[in-house]
Amino acid sequence: MSTDESLSLPAKPRTPDQGFERITVNVPRGALLRRLKREAAANGASVSATAVRALARGLAGKGDAEDRLLKLERRLGDHMKASARDAMISQELLVVVARTLLLHGGLDEDASETMEMRVDAMVDRMLARVLANITAGRVRDIAAANEGQD
Known part of the structure; x- marks a missing residue:
């Protein structure tokens, strides 16, 4: 038998008070019918x-195209x-690492308070520039901007 042949599934007559409408669906013999059974x-x-149930699931899953677009948005x-x-x-972690490297990387253990204040000021200026670029929606090479200003 080919898959083009169909098998009529007889529907039991329902009384109107059960809230059902009687329809006849012809399901092709083959994989679909086997999965349904x-x-x-x-x-x-x-x-x-x-x-x-399968029909209700299929219709509920599709939804209106606008609904799907809203969900996607x-x-x-x-x-x-x-x-x-x-x-x-990630940015905050990078700042902590940069600050630590600037304070302790290659310097003596007893970094002066003045050095610490300079590093804090440099990090604050860098963060201000990064924040300004983020809020302005620009993506720039922050390292290139830092080279000329610090």
Whole structure:
């Protein structure tokens, strides 16, 4: 038998008070019918009830194109917020590492208070420039900007 042949699944007549509309669906013999019967047997339900659930699942999952677009935009916004948060955390860690290297990298253990104040000022200026670029929506080479100003 080819997959173009169909098998009519007889529907039991329902009384109108049960809230059902009787329709006849012709399901092609083949993989679809086998999966439908397998799911019905696994759930202990009739093939008709399983088909109704599968149809409802399929229709509910698709949704309106605008609804899907809104969900996608919402997910993208959430992802962007999380990415921004992660970038800020990475930036803070980088600043801590830079400060530590500037304070202790290659210097004597007893770094003077003046040196510490200079390093703090340099880091603050660097952070201010980075923050200004982030809020302005610009991506610049911060290292190149730092070379001429510090």
